[in-house]
Amino acid sequence: MEKVILITILSVISYFGNAQVTIVKDGRIDELVKAQGQSTVPEISGYRLQLAFDSNKSFIDDARSKFAAQFPKVDTYVEFIAPHYFLKVGDFRTQLEAEKVKAATAAQFPTGFVVKEKINLPRIDQ
16 A cells, blocks of 8 residues: 555656746736835944844843833844844944943943944934
C-alpha cells in the first residue's frame, strides 16, 4: 500500500514538474510596490539618543517603557540589526537638543550617547 501511494505521489510530482506557468500581471502593481517602498515621512539629517542595546527584546521594551513614562512626547524607535535590538529616541535637529535629553536621562541610562542619522521631521507639539 505504501509503495502505491509513493508511486502515485512521484507520478504527480513528475507530471507537474514539467508544466510551465505563465504569470500575467498588471503594470500598476510594480508602481504600487515602488511607491510602498518609499518613505511617507520626510527625513532630514539630525540626531537621536541611543539609550540601550541588547539581544533580549524584553529588556529593550522595558527601557522603552521607562523612557516613555518620563518623556511621553519624545518618539522612540526600536531597530533590529542582528543579533541586537537598539533603542533610540528623539528626532533632534541639533546635537544640543539631544544632549539635553541625554543629561536628563543619565541617571536611568548612563550608557546613552548621541548618534547622527536621518530623522523624521520633529513633532510640532513638543
